[in-house]
Each structure stands twice: as C-alpha cells, then as structure tokens.
Amino acid sequence: MKRLALIAALWATSTSAAPGAWVDGVLPVANPPVSKAVDLPITLPRENPAREGWAQQTPDQRLVYNVSKPQLLLWPGTLAANAVAPAVILVPGGGYQFLAMDNEGFDVAKRLDKQGVRVFILKYRTLPIGNGSVGDGFPAFKQALAGLFQKGEKPKEDNRPYAVADTQAAIRMVRANASAWHVDPARVGILGFSAGAVTVLATTQANAADARPDFVGMVYGPTQGTEVPVHAPPLFSVIAADDRFFKAQDLSMLHAWRTSGASVEFHLYSAGGHGFASQPNGTTSDAWFDQYALWLKDNHITGQITGK
Known part of the structure; x- marks a missing residue:
C-alpha cells in the first residue's frame, strides 16, 4: 500500500483568510478536500445524519463539526521517504462538538514534522449539532460554540466512547x-488537546x-484522578494555572502516575489560559512545544531514525 497524503490544496489553505466579514466571530467556509485521507473502521456505530461542516473562527483557525466519518489524515512530511521513524497521532479538541483542525492539528503538525516523526491527525467523530449546511446547521454550530466558550456549557451526551474508539x-x-x-x-504515540487530551x-x-x-501527551487536559493504566507509558502533560476548564482540578492523576513507577513530565504554567497550542500569547506556556520536543528526545523516542 502506497503512503497516502492529503492533497496539496488542504495544506495550502490551512492559514489562508476567508473572504468577507466575520459573523459574530465565526464564518462558514467550504469543506476542504480530504478525499485522500484514510477512512477508519467504525467499531462503535452511532447514527449521525448531520452533514459535516467547516467554519473559520479567525483568518487562520478553522473548525470542523458534525464529523460522522472518522478519518486519519496523513501529513505529507519532510522525512526521507524510506526513513523508519516514530509516529505521533494528533487528537484535536473542541468540547466534542467540533475539532480545532488548525490550532491543534495542521499548525502543530508543521512544527512536529521537523522533529523526525511521522505525523497523523485524527478526525474523530463529534456530537451531532444540526445539519452541516450553511442554511440550517451553521446557526446550531455557532450556538454550540458560544455555549461552550461564553457560558461554559457542557454537552449532555458523553462522546468519549466514540472518540476513544476512533483513537484506538x-x-x-x-x-x-x-x-x-x-x-x-x-x-506510536498520541498527543491530545483539551477534549482530545481527555x-x-x-x-x-x-x-x-x-x-x-x-507514549502519550496531554496539552491543557485533565490532571485529576487515580486510575493508572497497567504498564503506563511515558506521559507528558502541560496546563496553565488560569485554564478556565481544568484549573479546579488537583494534580492527583499526575501523582498517581508517578508513584506507579511510570515516567511523568509535567509543566504547570503560571498563565496561558486554554487553547495555546499554536497561539503564542507572551506567557511561559509558549514554551510547551519546545519542551515536548526535548521530552521526545530525552525519552529516546526521536533521534533514532533508521533507513535512508
């Protein structure tokens, strides 16, 4: 099977501005072509008649919602074609109502590609929030977006089983x-953000x-709990102290992971808020990616590329 990659148009538009004025901070955009992504088998079926839609939150940040067909997007990459390298699967967040495809997907992939890994982006199933067309689905999406970020509303349905099934x-x-x-x-490791970290x-x-x-990485994700997996893999975790979604959690999960004998690297930044994956804001949280890259190297995950 030949190595699959997204067609060039997808990457070319990942930082382009959409024409026209923003509508309450978000603008509907056409679905980018992802026909050469790999469809994933659905091991936990769920009916979702809504059509997939895309929106642009800022000129360089796109979101996808009503995802009912899970896909694995293969980053084209700059590694030598025959080099055998580790893999990192990016798992974007979005409260399970959408996926932040640029901020926590494409833009992170661009940086991660330079670290000597094969990069994949998981487009997992999200909660259905209305039909995906601009005429009727977009208002429902915009309402859900506002509810999540302005009011802190959580969806009534638990989407984690479907997201986990797609990640597996x-x-x-x-x-x-x-x-x-x-x-x-x-x-083969996974790196998740927000709901993706969950x-x-x-x-x-x-x-x-x-x-x-x-190996696993969690960026502004959960830090509380005592359940540690058997033979827990090395864990990298970062969060800002002023994170609006997880700041009330204690650090019991990280303590339990460490006392189990597993490897843990944790960074608690004094500020940075939520969503700083590819959005520098002048706080120490801007250093998270460089620290992740060092962690990969220190754990002998990167730096051992073989082949041509």
Whole structure:
C-alpha cells in the first residue's frame, strides 16, 4: 500500500483568510478536500445524519463539526521517504462538538514534522449539532460554540466512547500500515488537546492490548484522578494555572502516575489560559512545544531514525 497524503490544496489553505466579514466571530467556509485521507473502521456505530461542516473562527483557525466519518489524515512530511521513524497521532479538541483542525492539528503538525516523526491527525467523530449546511446547521454550530466558550456549557451526551474508539482505530491503522508508511510500530504515540487530551487519557486507561500507545501527551487536559493504566507509558502533560476548564482540578492523576513507577513530565504554567497550542500569547506556556520536543528526545523516542 502506497503512503497516502492529503492533497496539496488542504495544506495550502490551512492559514489562508476567508473572504468577507466575520459573523459574530465565526464564518462558514467550504469543506476542504480530504478525499485522500484514510477512512477508519467504525467499531462503535452511532447514527449521525448531520452533514459535516467547516467554519473559520479567525483568518487562520478553522473548525470542523458534525464529523460522522472518522478519518486519519496523513501529513505529507519532510522525512526521507524510506526513513523508519516514530509516529505521533494528533487528537484535536473542541468540547466534542467540533475539532480545532488548525490550532491543534495542521499548525502543530508543521512544527512536529521537523522533529523526525511521522505525523497523523485524527478526525474523530463529534456530537451531532444540526445539519452541516450553511442554511440550517451553521446557526446550531455557532450556538454550540458560544455555549461552550461564553457560558461554559457542557454537552449532555458523553462522546468519549466514540472518540476513544476512533483513537484506538487510528493506532491500529498506523501499526497495521507501519511498513508502508515507514513507521516504527513500537513507537506510536498520541498527543491530545483539551477534549482530545481527555480522549488520550481514556484511550490509555482502556488498556486495549492492540491499541495501547507507546507514549502519550496531554496539552491543557485533565490532571485529576487515580486510575493508572497497567504498564503506563511515558506521559507528558502541560496546563496553565488560569485554564478556565481544568484549573479546579488537583494534580492527583499526575501523582498517581508517578508513584506507579511510570515516567511523568509535567509543566504547570503560571498563565496561558486554554487553547495555546499554536497561539503564542507572551506567557511561559509558549514554551510547551519546545519542551515536548526535548521530552521526545530525552525519552529516546526521536533521534533514532533508521533507513535512508
């Protein structure tokens, strides 16, 4: 099987501004072409008749909602074609109502690609919030977006089982195609943001033998809890003290992970808020990616590329 990649148009538009004025901070945009992404098998079926839609929150930040068909997007990458390298699957957040595809997907992939890894972006299923067309679905999406960020409203339905099932399917897919995609099947990790970080933790705790990540990262995700997976993989976790969604949590999960004997790296930034993945804001949280890159190297995940 040949290595699949998204067509160039998708990446070319990842930072382009949409024409026209913003509508209450968000603008509907056409669905970008992702036909060459890999469809993932659905292991936990759910009816979702809503059509997928895309919106632009700022000129360089796009969101996708009503995702009913999980896909694995393969970043084209700059590694030598035959180099065998570790893989990182990015799991964007968005309160399970949308996915922040630029801020926590494409823009992170651009930086991660330079670290000597094969990068994948998981487009997992989200909660249905109305039809995906501009005429009727976009208002429902905009209302959900406002409810999440302005009022802190949480969705009534728990989407984690579907997101976890799709993440497990992505891990299995990468390992199954390790030879074709030039990935080291023993170095397949996941890096999640916000709801994606919640998904990363739940996926790791599930302890599915064939879908267990070899290393995990959580950016502004949960820090509380005592459930540690058997043979817990190395964990990288960062959060800002003023995070509006997780600041009330204690650090019990990180303590439990460390006392279990597993490797933990944790950074608590004094400020940075929520959503700083690819959005520098002048606080120490801007350093998170460089620290993640050092962590990958220190854990011998990167720096061991073989082949040509």
